[in-house]
Amino acid sequence: MGIKVGERFYGYFPIASHLWMRPGRVTERGFYDSAEHRQALASAYNQYTRCSWDSYYTPGTENLQILLKPLFLTSWMLADFLQDKAFFGATRVVFSSASSKTAFGTAMCLENSPGLERIALTSADNKAFVETLGCYERTVSYAELESLPNDRPTLYVDFSGDLKLRDRVHQHFAARLVYSCFAGSAQSTDKAQLTAISGPQPVFFFAPIQIRKRNAEWGPEQVSQHISEGLQRFNGLLTATSTPLLEVVESEGYEAAQRVISRLFHGQVAPGEGHVIKL
Missing domain, CATH: 3.40.50.720 (NAD(P)-binding Rossmann-like Domain)
Structure with a gap:
């Protein structure tokens, strides 16, 4: 199984317009970046999940998933x-x-x-x-x-x-x-x-140490299922009422990212705000 142009993946991406990767261990679930300079990191930081496989993912909740x-x-x-x-x-x-x-x-x-x-x-x-x-x-x-x-x-x-x-x-x-x-x-x-x-x-x-422990005891599939179910409950807690506890604020570009990071650093972001920056 390979990776197709246009597929969407969830993972830890840098704040950048482009990224060179070396996909390895490609499965239905996703892949790992096997680039040499990434190998010293915990595997959780190199894992990229296919949105088409993720039971939590829907296009309408993409920003919530990111946050x-x-x-x-x-x-x-x-x-x-x-x-x-x-x-x-x-x-x-x-x-x-x-x-x-x-x-x-x-x-x-x-x-x-x-x-x-x-x-x-x-x-x-x-x-x-x-x-x-x-x-x-x-x-x-x-x-x-x-x-x-x-x-x-x-x-x-x-x-x-x-x-x-x-x-x-x-x-x-x-x-x-x-x-x-x-x-x-x-x-x-x-x-x-x-x-x-x-x-x-x-x-x-x-967290990656506990992930490694549970992956060994339960298997990655069961761990992912537990987290997805919990994430859906968490999402419900934040969005179920007529006045949601989390408001997604979407901005675009590096200057917007700089402003948001500065506000976060100075404690100026309300706890009910969640910021997504698109590049």
């Missing part, structure tokens, strides 16, 4: 990892940058976890938005962190990359904090620092 699928992949795998580890004994999970799609996607995936309390940490400006999501038992602003009770084993998932906030979380929950992981950086472009002032040392969560 949500790479984020939800991390969400699903992180939730699976935490469940697989029985939450390291925790009965409460605290999420920073809880308005980010990866954070509340993870919270949604944990909705059927008996006895688990999901706590959202977010900015005061985004608190009302987070409360409308319905996937956290409690939402507090960063300034209100210390108002949370320290009465049960707690697990911290850091999506913000804010080192001062991490230290506050570690100090507040103290001996009750059983695990701390770093899953993204919504507020910083600095290199991840896996240190904390006290308590368990933060661990970087890397």
Whole structure:
């Protein structure tokens, strides 16, 4: 089976007008880029899926797929990892940058976890938005962190990359904090620092490692099916109401990309906006 001119594929493409690739392992599902300079990367970054094969794909939801699928992949795998580890004994999970799609996607995936309390940490400006999501038992602003009770084993998932906030979380929950992981950086472009002032040392969560584990145990087809089903539920959460929780904003060209990236960096993009740039 080969690749036909005009076929559409989903994958991690660079922000560029052209890309030289060397397709390998071509199947009905898609192919892998076997270019030599790409081989040091995790295989997930070299995989390109045929849209005609993908059960989630429809032309009408293409922008949503572009926006949500790479984020939800991390969400699903992180939730699976935490469940697989029985939450390291925790009965409460605290999420920073809880308005980010990866954070509340993870919270949604944990909705059927008996006895688990999901706590959202977010900015005061985004608190009302987070409360409308319905996937956290409690939402507090960063300034209100210390108002949370320290009465049960707690697990911290850091999506913000804010080192001062991490230290506050570690100090507040103290001996009750059983695990701390770093899953993204919504507020910083600095290199991840896996240190904390006290308590368990933060661990970087890397989704491709959990993907590799589940591919070996379940097979890639079943893993893809689980993620697609979860992604459809996530899509429904964001778009089902008369006032959708995600508005797709489409722009075109490199200058538009520069403006959006600048706004993201300065925290000027509303949590209900999802930007797609077409080149």
